[in-house]
Amino acid sequence: MEVIKGKHLGGFSLLPAKEGTCPECATAHDPEMPHNQQSLFYQYHFYNEAGRWPTWADAMAHCTDEVKAQWTAALAEHGIEVKEEQK
Numbered sequence: 141m142e143v144i145k146g147k148h149l150g151g152f153s154l155l156p157a158k159e160g161t162c163p164e165c166a167t168a169h170d171p172e173m174p175h176n177q178q179s180l181f182y183q184y185h186f187y188n189e190a191g192r193w194p195t196w197a198d199a200m201a202h203c204t205d206e207v208k209a210q211w212t213a214a215l216a217e218h219g220i221e222v223k224e225e226q227k
Contacts, residue, residue, distance in 0.1 A: 142156065143155055143156070144156065144185065144188065146188040146189065147188060147189065147191065148187055148188050148189075148190075148191045149184070149187070149188045152184075154181065154184055154185060154188070157181060162175060162176075164182060164185060164186075165177075165179045165181060165182035165185070165199070166179055166181035166182065166185075167179055167181075167182075172203065172204070172207060173203070173207065174196070174199040174200040174203055174207070174211055175194075175198075175199040175200075175202075176199070177194055177195070177196050177198070177199035182194060182199070186198060195222070195223060196211070196212075196215060196220065196222045197222050197223055197224055200212075200222070
């Protein structure tokens with residue numbers, strides 16, 4: 141089993157996501173859906189790659205505009221504002 145080491149984790153390593161789950165967020169979801177931005181695995185995996193914590197926009201970056209709009213509206217109903225993804 142290969143652990144995830146990298147750019148920004150320092151001495152901290154992540155075990156790979158459980159088989160059958162998304163390798164980015166360790167959650168079972170359709171590939172067309174956003175990553176689980178609330179997943180600690182996703183947060184640390186993203187931080188390791190980008191050097192910053194992920195936003196909902198980051199979690200939806202791979203989604204279609206339609207899926208982004210649906211998720212942005214649903215999150216707004218819960219008081220969560222989705223801002224543009226950072227580079």
